[in-house]
Amino acid sequence: xxxxxxxxxxERALFDLGRHLAYPDTDLVPGMAEQLTAIRPSASPRTGxxxxxxxxxxxxxxxxxxxMVASPALRAAIARLFTLPGVRIEVPASPPPAGRGLxxxxxxxxxxxxxxxxxxxxxxxxxxQPDEVYLDTPxxxxxxxxxxxxxxxxxxxxxxxxxxxxxxxxxxxDEEFMVKKLAAEGVEVAPVLVDGASGYWIEGPHTxxxxxxxxxxIEDRARTAGNTLLWSRGGVTLRLESALDLPGALxxxxxVP
Amino acid sequence: MRELxxxxxxxxxxxxxxxxxxxxxxxxxVRRHQGLAVRAAYVxxxxxxxxxxxxQAAFLKAYLALGRFRAGAAFRPWLLRIVRNEAKNRRxxxxxxxxxxxxxxxxxxxxAPSPEEEAEAMERRRLLLAAVNRLRRGDxxxxxxxxxxxxxxxxxxxxxxxxxxxxxxxxxxxxxRLRAVVARSGTExxxxxx
Numbered sequence: 001x002x003x004x005x006x007x008x009x010x011e012r013a014l015f016d017l018g019r020h021l022a023y024p025d026t027d028l029v030p031g032m033a034e035q036l037t038a039i040r041p042s043a044s045p046r047t048g049x050x051x052x053x054x055x056x057x058x059x060x061x062x063x064x065x066x067x068m069v070a071s072p073a074l075r076a077a078i079a080r081l082f083t084l085p086g087v088r089i090e091v092p093a094s095p096p097p098a099g100r101g102l103x104x105x106x107x108x109x110x111x112x113x114x115x116x117x118x119x120x121x122x123x124x125x126x127x128x129q130p131d132e133v134y135l136d137t138p139x140x141x142x143x144x145x146x147x148x149x150x151x152x153x154x155x156x157x158x159x160x161x162x163x164x165x166x167x168x169x170x171x172x173x174d175e176e177f178m179v180k181k182l183a184a185e186g187v188e189v190a191p192v193l194v195d196g197a198s199g200y201w202i203e204g205p206h207t208x209x210x211x212x213x214x215x216x217x218i219e220d221r222a223r224t225a226g227n228t229l230l231w232s233r234g235g236v237t238l239r240l241e242s243a244l245d246l247p248g249a250l251x252x253x254x255x256v257p
Numbered sequence: 258m259r260e261l262x263x264x265x266x267x268x269x270x271x272x273x274x275x276x277x278x279x280x281x282x283x284x285x286x287v288r289r290h291q292g293l294a295v296r297a298a299y300v301x302x303x304x305x306x307x308x309x310x311x312x313q314a315a316f317l318k319a320y321l322a323l324g325r326f327r328a329g330a331a332f333r334p335w336l337l338r339i340v341r342n343e344a345k346n347r348r349x350x351x352x353x354x355x356x357x358x359x360x361x362x363x364x365x366x367x368x369a370p371s372p373e374e375e376a377e378a379m380e381r382r383r384l385l386l387a388a389v390n391r392l393r394r395g396d397x398x399x400x401x402x403x404x405x406x407x408x409x410x411x412x413x414x415x416x417x418x419x420x421x422x423x424x425x426x427x428x429x430x431x432x433x434r435l436r437a438v439v440a441r442s443g444t445e446x447x448x449x450x451x
Contacts, residue, residue, distance in 0.1 A: 005436050011404060017382050017389070018405030021296075022358040024305040028291045028313050029284055036280045036320070140418055 104145040104165075105136025117142040119170035119236050126255040127154070127164060141170045157226035157243040164242040164252070170235060192229070192246070194253045199231030201246050229253055268332040276323045283323075287316050290333060293406060294340050300401035301344035303355035311347050315340040334415035337408070341416055356390040357401075359383060388438040396431035403428055 110133045114121045118141030123130070130146035137143065145167045150156035154163030190201045229240045229249040233256060240249055264271070264285045274282035294315060299308035319326075319336050326335065359382055370378065389397055402408045402416070410428070414421040 005440055007432065007436075010432060010436060010439070013381070013385055014389075014400060014404035015407070016378075017385050018401070018407070020359050020362075020379075020382050021299070021386075021405060022305065022360040023296045023299050024309050026295070026309050028295070028309065028316065029288050032287055032313060032316060033280075033284055036283060 104134035104147070104167075105143065106134060108133055108135045110146075113142070113144045117144050117170075119168075120234070121168060122233070122236070122238075122256050124166065124240075124252050124255045125257070126252045127166070130166075143167060143169045155243045157241065159226040160241060164240060164244070167239045167241070168236050170237075190246075192231075192250070194229070194231040194250060195233070195256075197231055197233060199229060199253075201249070202228040202230070203246070269329060272323065272326060272332055273328075275320070276326070283320055286332065290336055291316070293333070293408075294336060296406050297337055297340045297402065297408075298344045298347075300357065300405055301341060301398055302347055303357055307347055308344070311344045312340060315343045318343065331412075331415075334412040337412065337416040338418065357386060357397075359386060384442065385439065388435060388442060391438055392431065392435060395427070396434055399424070399427050400431050400435065 108116070110121075110123075110130065113133050113135050116135060121144050123146070127148050131149045132147040134145040134147070135142050136145070145165055147160075147162050148154055148164045148166075150161075150163040156163060157165075190203075192199050192201045226241050226243055227245070227249065229246075231238055231253060238253070238256065240253060242249060242252075244252065266274070266282070266285070268286065268289070271282045271286050275286065291312060294312040295308050298311035298315070299305060302308050302311060315336065319339050322339075326332075359379070389400060392400070399413070399417075402413050403410070408416070410421055410424045413424045417424065419427075
C-alpha cells in the first residue's frame with residue numbers, strides 16, 4: 001500500500017492526468033484582435049456598429065493618491081478599451097438574479113473584520129453599528145464592507161437595496177491606486193474635499209473598479225453603484241455608497257474618526 | 258495546441274511595444290500565453306466556457322494594466338495572477354462547484370499502447386481525477402497548478418501572492434490529503450509491473 005502511494009508515483013500520475021483533461025482549446029486571438037483593433041489609437045471610433053456608439057459611454061479616469069504613469073496615448077487607448085470590454089465585463093447581458101446579494105465577500109463580525117484586515121477599520125459615528133459586515137480578498141489586506149439597512153435617515157439605494165454600504169481597503173504606501181469609472185452619460189463626477197482630504201463624488205448609476213499597481217482589480221462588481229463618495233484617509237481608501245446627496249454623504253464621512 | 262506565429266521578440270520586448278500602442282505585440286503575447294491562461298482558468302472554475310471568458314477578460318485587464326507593469330518583471334506569472342483572481346471572482350459568482358473532466362481525445366503520447374492498455378490507463382486517470390475532484394478547492398487548485406499545468410513553485414508563489422515556502426508546504430499537505438483519498442479508494446495509479 002505505502003509502496004503504491006509513493007510520492008514520485010503519485011506525482012507522475014498527476015502529471016499524466018494533467019495531459020488528459022478536457023481543457024478548452026479556443027483561439028482567443030481572433031476575438032481579442034477585434035477588440036484590440038477597436039482601440040488602436042489610429043482607428044476611428046466610428047467604424048463598425050459597436051455597442052460603444054449605442055451606449056455613448058464616457059470614460060472618466062480618477063486618480064487616488066498619485067499620478068498616472070501612462071502616456072497620454074496609452075491613456076487614450078485604455079479609455080477606448082474600456083468602452084468595449086469594460087462594458088462587456090462590468091455590465092453583463094444577464095445581470096445576476098436578485099437575492100444573490102452584493103457579492104461583498106464573507107459575512108463576518110465587525111470584530112473579526114478588524115482582527116483580520118491588514119489596516120485599521122473605521123466606522124462613521126453618524127451611521128452607528130453596521131447591520132452586516134463582509135470581508136473579501138483580494139487585496140491580501142482585505143476589502144471590508146459594512147452594510148446599513150435602509151432607515152428614515154438612510155433611504156434605500158436602488159442599486160444595492162441597502163441604506164448605505166461603506167467599503168474600505170488599504171492603499172499600500174508603495175502603490176498608486178488608480179480608480180477607473182465607467183459612467184453612462186449624465187453621471188456627474190466632482191472632485192471634493194472630505195475633511196481636508198481630496199476625494200470624488202460620483203452621482204448616478206455607474207460601475208467602479210479599482211486597479212492596484214500590479215494590475216490586480218480589487219473591485220469588480222457586475223452591478224451598478226448608487227451615489228458614491230470616494231476618499232482616502234490615513235492610507236485607507238473609503239467608498240460610501242448610498243442614496244444620500246453630497247452634503248449628506250459628506251456629513252457621514254466627516255464622522256469617520 | 259495550434260501552431261504559434263513566430264516572433265523572435267521576447268516577452269519584455271513585446272510588453273514594451275504593446276505599452277506603446279502596438280496591438281500586434283499584445284496579440285503575440287495572447288497567442289503565446291493563452292494556452293496556459295485558459296487552462297489555469299479551467300482548473301479554478303471547472304467550467305470550459307467560463308474558462309475562456311476568464312482568460313479573455315484577464316488578457317484585457319492585463320492590457321489595461323500594462324502601464325503599471327513593472328519593467329523587467331516576468332509577464333507570465335503576472336498574467337497568471339490576474340487569471341487566478343479573475344477566475345476566483347467568477348467562481349465566487351457561481352453557486353456550483355463543477356468537477357474537472359477528462360478529455361475524450363485519444364492518447365497519442367507514450368507510443369502506441371494497445372486499446373486494452375489505453376482503456377486501463379484511462380480508467381486509472383478517471384479514478385485519480387475522481388479523487389482530485391473530491392479534494393477541497395484550495396487543494397485541487399494548487400495540485401492543478403503544479404502538476405496539471407506544470408507551473409514552477411516559484412511562479413506559483415508569484416501568482417498566488419504567497420512565499421515560496423508556503424507553496425511548498427501547501428503542496429505537500431494537498432498531496433498528503435490526495436494520497437489519503439486515493440488510499441481509501443484503493444486506486445492503482447500505474448499499470449501492474451511498472
